[in-house]
Amino acid sequence: MTVRELLARTSSRELTEWQAYERVTGPLDIRARLDISAGVVAATVANSAGAKKKAKPSDFIPTWFKRKRSPEEIWADVMKANAALGGTFNYNEGR
Known part of the structure; x- marks a missing residue:
């Protein structure tokens, strides 16, 4: 449309x-919610790089309000x- x-x-x-x-x-558009996917990747990278404390995807996802x-x-x-x-x-x- x-x-x-x-x-x-x-x-x-x-x-x-x-x-x-x-x-x-x-965002309602699932493509705009790539922040969740990016958070998973960022947490994985941080944890594999030997982060001092275990990172969670939510550590990298912005808070809307x-x-x-x-x-x-x-x-x-x-x-x-x-x-x-x-x-x-x-x-x-x-x-």
């Missing part, structure tokens, strides 16, 4: 929700992303 087709079939709100989800959980964010902070990011994508928000929707 092209970007144009995606934008024609998906609302700004849904795109914003997916963006917020991805920011919390990490170092601290727990409040729902208000996450909501603020969702609203910023929504605005950046040209979306609007109807506070009465769903009531």
Whole structure:
């Protein structure tokens, strides 16, 4: 699916929700999660090179968020992303 087709079939709100989800959980695209594979390789290399303490793959994988964010902070990011994508928000929707 092209970007144009995606934008024609998906609302700004849904795109914003997916963006917020991805920011919390990490990339959805498995190819973007090569950090896990790289972590395994890096730990193997470090351990075979005689690392002082046994390295684990997680020692080499970045942490997406170092601290727990409040729902208000996450909501603020969702609203910023929504605005950046040209979306609007109807506070009465769903009531």
